[in-house]
Amino acid sequence: MSGALKDAAIRVERPAKTLRELALDKVREAIVNGYFRPGDRLVERDLCAQLGVSRTVVREVLRHLESEGLVANLPNKGPIVAQLDIDEAKQIYEIRGALEGMAARLCAERGNPEIVAALEESLTAIRDSYRDQDMAGVLANTSSFYQTLFTMVDRHVAWGVVNLLTVRINHLRSMTIKTERRGIEGPAQMSKIVDAIRRGDGEGAYRAAMDHVAAASAIAEAVLSAKKTSE
Amino acid sequence: MSGALKDAAIRVERPAKTLRELALDKVREAIVNGYFRPGDRLVERDLCAQLGVSRTVVREVLRHLESEGLVANLPNKGPIVAQLDIDEAKQIYEIRGALEGMAARLCAERGNPEIVAALEESLTAIRDSYRDQDMAGVLANTSSFYQTLFTMVDRHVAWGVVNLLTVRINHLRSMTIKTERRGIEGPAQMSKIVDAIRRGDGEGAYRAAMDHVAAASAIAEAVLSAKKTSE
DNA sequence: AATCGTATTATGGCCTACCAAATACTGTAG
DNA sequence: CTACAGTATTTGGTAGGCCATAATACGATT
Numbered sequence: 001m002s003g004a005l006k007d008a009a010i011r012v013e014r015p016a017k018t019l020r021e022l023a024l025d026k027v028r029e030a031i032v033n034g035y036f037r038p039g040d041r042l043v044e045r046d047l048c049a050q051l052g053v054s055r056t057v058v059r060e061v062l063r064h065l066e067s068e069g070l071v072a073n074l075p076n077k078g079p080i081v082a083q084l085d086i087d088e089a090k091q092i093y094e095i096r097g098a099l100e101g102m103a104a105r106l107c108a109e110r111g112n113p114e115i116v117a118a119l120e121e122s123l124t125a126i127r128d129s130y131r132d133q134d135m136a137g138v139l140a141n142t143s144s145f146y147q148t149l150f151t152m153v154d155r156h157v158a159w160g161v162v163n164l165l166t167v168r169i170n171h172l173r174s175m176t177i178k179t180e181r182r183g184i185e186g187p188a189q190m191s192k193i194v195d196a197i198r199r200g201d202g203e204g205a206y207r208a209a210m211d212h213v214a215a216a217s218a219i220a221e222a223v224l225s226a227k228k229t230s231e
Numbered sequence: 232m233s234g235a236l237k238d239a240a241i242r243v244e245r246p247a248k249t250l251r252e253l254a255l256d257k258v259r260e261a262i263v264n265g266y267f268r269p270g271d272r273l274v275e276r277d278l279c280a281q282l283g284v285s286r287t288v289v290r291e292v293l294r295h296l297e298s299e300g301l302v303a304n305l306p307n308k309g310p311i312v313a314q315l316d317i318d319e320a321k322q323i324y325e326i327r328g329a330l331e332g333m334a335a336r337l338c339a340e341r342g343n344p345e346i347v348a349a350l351e352e353s354l355t356a357i358r359d360s361y362r363d364q365d366m367a368g369v370l371a372n373t374s375s376f377y378q379t380l381f382t383m384v385d386r387h388v389a390w391g392v393v394n395l396l397t398v399r400i401n402h403l404r405s406m407t408i409k410t411e412r413r414g415i416e417g418p419a420q421m422s423k424i425v426d427a428i429r430r431g432d433g434e435g436a437y438r439a440a441m442d443h444v445a446a447a448s449a450i451a452e453a454v455l456s457a458k459k460t461s462e
Numbered sequence: 463a464a465t466c467g468t469a470t471t472a473t474g475g476c477c478t479a480c481c482a483a484a485t486a487c488t489g490t491a492g
Numbered sequence: 493c494t495a496c497a498g499t500a501t502t503t504g505g506t507a508g509g510c511c512a513t514a515a516t517a518c519g520a521t522t
Contacts, residue, residue: 091388157322
């Protein structure tokens with residue numbers, strides 16, 4: 001068995017996940033899907049009990065989430081779930097527009113049919129999820145649509161940035177996709193992106209991606225200001 | 232000096248910084264300016280001794296730097312200073328180009344003469360620093376040039392992203408600015424950005440900002456590949 | 463001598479326990 | 493009813509310990 005380095009194929013996949021990573025995922029998920037609401041205090045010792053881990057781990061997790069922007073730390077008061085104000089949300093959508101536009105342009109310029117195929121697959125999955133009212137599926141497949149957009153042209157860093165920003169507006173996203181007509185318009189806009197990429201139209205792909213994000217941003221703004229007045 | 236802010240002016244400026252933040256800054260600085268080199272192991276207990284803090288704090292700091300991308304964590308081996316490969320650096324420059332271009336366009340469209348004034352001030356400071364061979368000053372003033380670009384149009388989130396990415400390529404930056412002719416070309420390119428903003432030419436400002444970053448990226452690539460072959 | 467197996471060491475992951483300082487709460491005295 | 497003192501809560505930070513793993517050194521066996 002002393003062969004070459006190629007044995008990587010049979011390398012046993014050990015879990016390798018540390019307790020801290022598991023806890024991180026749990027807490028992030030809890031924030032993202034609303035188990036912890038914006039403004040909620042995150043008391044260390046309570047989290048210890050709920051997660052079944054020590055304070056050491058909890059503190060590291062909170063630090064991590066803080067640097068992700070999901071948790072804010074009030075001095076002498078402790079961590080709370082970050083509140084996102086409308087202006088910040090708009091900025092995040094704007095950044096996503098710039099980066100997704102960039103990625104779309106690159107995809108178009110590359111002219112690789114595999115890209116189009118992969119994007120269309122995601123798009124179909126999104127339409128199916130909408131049809132089944134499977135909103136979690138819509139989010140997941142939308143995410144993989146954009147992941148394709150970035151990773152097919154090897155823009156992993158940009159994809160990381162987009163991901164980082166996206167978790168901060170996740171509950172907004174879940175509200176916008178439920179909006180009336182979004183199930184029609186959203187996929188239609190994304191389809192325009194794919195069309196532009198297919199015909200190698202970089203500028204068109206860029207604009208289509210920007211348009212899609214801009215539309216989401218507008219809906220988010222409406223939702224947010226509606227929620228604010230109702231409080 | 233009068234009026235409502237009087238009290239605030241007197242208020243004792245308590246550091247308020249937690250030990251952990253101080254330690255974070257120290258370690259980040261140590262990495263950024265090369266005290267710790269890429270690939271170096273960061274042994275927790277050693278850092279405790281060097282920083283004079285407990286392991287808890289060190290661990291939180293390492294976690295934070297990890298999520299900033301400055302530190303990588305090898306499983307079963309521990310944290311090391313992240314190595315940055317040439318492709319990643321190019322991606323970072325590309326993202327900066329997209330975001331700084333966006334900000335420049337917004338500045339141009341806003342048409343506020345204060346923006347131009349502030350940018351010119353930074354630009355003068357950059358030229359002075361180059362003249363005095365004060366490379367740290369060049370970096371600092373370049374940073375404040377871009378900070379102005381983003382914050383004058385209230386794009387704090389994008390500025391945060393750019394900052395986050397910039398620390399990862401900081402030692403590259405300090406190499407590029409030392410390059411021959413960069414002391415002339417750099418400010419000249421930035422001057423073009425300011426000119427476009429002054430005449431309200433959004434598209435021109437966008438392109439000028441992109442050009443500047445692209446030039447920096449090209450130099451960085453040359454520097455990096457030169458360094459690689461020499462090893 | 464080459465190889466194989468076994469201590470030893472270094473280190474990270476994780477835990478418990480503790481203390482100090484700031485904040486929030488509460489009950490009592492005036 | 494208010495002011496104030498005391499108490500509980502909670503974070504920031506420290507100390508130290510235990511266990512698992514990986515690497516290294518070392519010694520024994522063939």
